[in-house]
Amino acid sequence: MERIITIERFILDNQPEYAVGDFTNLLYDIALAAKAIAAKTVRAGLIDILGRAGSTNIQGEDQQKLDIYADQIIRRLSDHTGRLCVMASEEHEEIIEIPPKYPKGRYVLVFDPLDGSSNIDFNVSTGTIFGIFRCKDWELRGRLEDCLQPGRDLVAAGYILYSTSTMLVYSTGSGVHGFTLDPDLGEFLLSHERMMMPDPPIYFSANQSYFRRWSKGVQEYLRWLQGREDSDHVLSERYIGSLVADFHRNLISGGVFIYPAKMGEPHGKLRLLYEATPLAFLAAQAGGYASDGTGPILDRQPTSLHQRTPLFVGNKYLVEKAEEFIKKYDLNSNI
Numbered sequence: 001m002e003r004i005i006t007i008e009r010f011i012l013d014n015q016p017e018y019a020v021g022d023f024t025n026l027l028y029d030i031a032l033a034a035k036a037i038a039a040k041t042v043r044a045g046l047i048d049i050l051g052r053a054g055s056t057n058i059q060g061e062d063q064q065k066l067d068i069y070a071d072q073i074i075r076r077l078s079d080h081t082g083r084l085c086v087m088a089s090e091e092h093e094e095i096i097e098i099p100p101k102y103p104k105g106r107y108v109l110v111f112d113p114l115d116g117s118s119n120i121d122f123n124v125s126t127g128t129i130f131g132i133f134r135c136k137d138w139e140l141r142g143r144l145e146d147c148l149q150p151g152r153d154l155v156a157a158g159y160i161l162y163s164t165s166t167m168l169v170y171s172t173g174s175g176v177h178g179f180t181l182d183p184d185l186g187e188f189l190l191s192h193e194r195m196m197m198p199d200p201p202i203y204f205s206a207n208q209s210y211f212r213r214w215s216k217g218v219q220e221y222l223r224w225l226q227g228r229e230d231s232d233h234v235l236s237e238r239y240i241g242s243l244v245a246d247f248h249r250n251l252i253s254g255g256v257f258i259y260p261a262k263m264g265e266p267h268g269k270l271r272l273l274y275e276a277t278p279l280a281f282l283a284a285q286a287g288g289y290a291s292d293g294t295g296p297i298l299d300r301q302p303t304s305l306h307q308r309t310p311l312f313v314g315n316k317y318l319v320e321k322a323e324e325f326i327k328k329y330d331l332n333s334n335i
């Protein structure tokens, strides 16, 4: 019979050498928040939680009730534990300081509480994305610069996928591991150890309704992905429009997800700090690669919390090919 390993056991057995308990407990806190959000998500249709909450976040997008709930639960589980020095969430314009009445910790949590939230009303998968950095100055309480760190400095990153089952996937820099929530036990159980993106890839994910707004390089790349011209890769297309779900499928089956810059949106749509960077960390750990079209996402130094970036993530060869097309066709052009 196969061994059953809970996430708690796995985190404890695999904690990095520098972890002295805080880091391990921080991952538990995230797993607990995941259970709370998952429980709310499955009841969404039952308790009249669907629909908009009537407020707008700083990106100008409508917030929905589950976004607010997810944001609050992560904050309320994390702000008083003494493990964090600061947080940043997609739903907050400024950094989230740890209230002075609570002790400050050594880690920084950046998160997108409910990604893909425009899908909630349709019962389509959503996700939470998170990244954990070390606090830059342990003497001080958290500051903006603690949050504005490049992906190379992440100590952990992961996501939770709310779908037919709830999955928590994370990495602390030694492989990517996936856990599935057993609703009867209320525990995340190890279901996918050491996930690697399979090669050859079989999917590409892109919202092709933007085709005419993309640069020449991206258009040519799309044609190549579709197997026209000289491509030896014939891929199937799958686009859920929920980043975590699209990334997760490509992680398991092999593929590439792209959300390029487009006319009118020269920096794309996705956020560098709490969407692109954590997924870039996971991709690299799973043998893949993430680029903004010109170079590694992991090398990008964020200059503001809500900065956006074009994103190409997944199979290394396919992402490098995107860089090649962009270099060839777009070098001196602006969109």
Ligand code: FDP
Residues within 6 Å of the ligand: 114, 115, 116, 117, 118, 119, 207, 241, 242, 243, 244, 269, 270, 271, 275
């Ligand atoms: P959403 O607007 O539903 O929150 O990050 C935002 C995001 O979803 C991603 O999850 C998703 O990949 C993307 O936007 C979808 O955008 P398009 O509708 O422009 O394709």
